[in-house]
Amino acid sequence: NNIGGGFHPATTDPVVAVDYYNYLRGVWRDNTAMKYGGNGHSSGGGLGVECNYMFPGDSDPLGWGTGGMQQATWSEVTENNVPWDRRFIMSAGPFTFQPGAVNSMMVGVLWARDMNGDNITAISKLQAASDRAQEVADECFASFSVGISKYTLKNHNISVFPNPFVTFTDVYFDNNELEKPINVEVYGMNGNIILKDQVQGDLYRINRNNLPSGVYFIRVIAADKAVLTTKKIVAY
Structure with a gap:
């Protein structure tokens, strides 16, 4: 979300419930899908394929967020966007739950800073932190039930x-x-x-x-x- 003067109303903060739901699905307030490039909206150069992730930079070389179609690097830097107050929503799914079913999720928001560089050089540190967080998650949560045969623990x-x-x-x-x-x-x-x-x-x-x-x-x-x-x- 880009908040401030001059931005298309469809890319501003959600107001009603359907706005929040659509943002979770990658849909703008005017019911158009997020598009690769620009600011993700057709009014701001978002004219590429539909995408699941905004400004992935070079983190998606295989095109996971664009249906397997590889794309050029897309970031706030490549678009030369004016710095402003940024908002974002994270989501997962969709999921199908049976009556009474429970699903636990852990979501992490990472932050990193290069004390001897700038906001661009800090990206590599953020990527390293992301890799480490994934390793820790894999180590701690990947095998809850491995080898547990004699217990019926929950x-x-x-x-x-x-x-x-x-x-x-x-x-x-x-x-x-x-x-x-x-x-x-x-x-x-x-x-x-x-x-x-x-x-x-x-x-x-x-x-x-x-x-x-x-x-x-x-x-x-x-x-x-x-x-x-x-x-x-x-x-x-």
């Missing part, structure tokens, strides 16, 4: 409270079938392991101590090395 069997926390948080193992010891690991956002311990009981306390404020991940591993669950915790 996430509510292992809970963390309080979360977010200030002084401590407790991990509860509410399942008598769990074979001990249970391994608990705490990771930082960059994938570094901060804490690793074994638990014989039904509760494990993580004290804040010198843990900086931020987001961390707890991984719970069974005695047979199966990853039972991974949970996000926030230290204030």
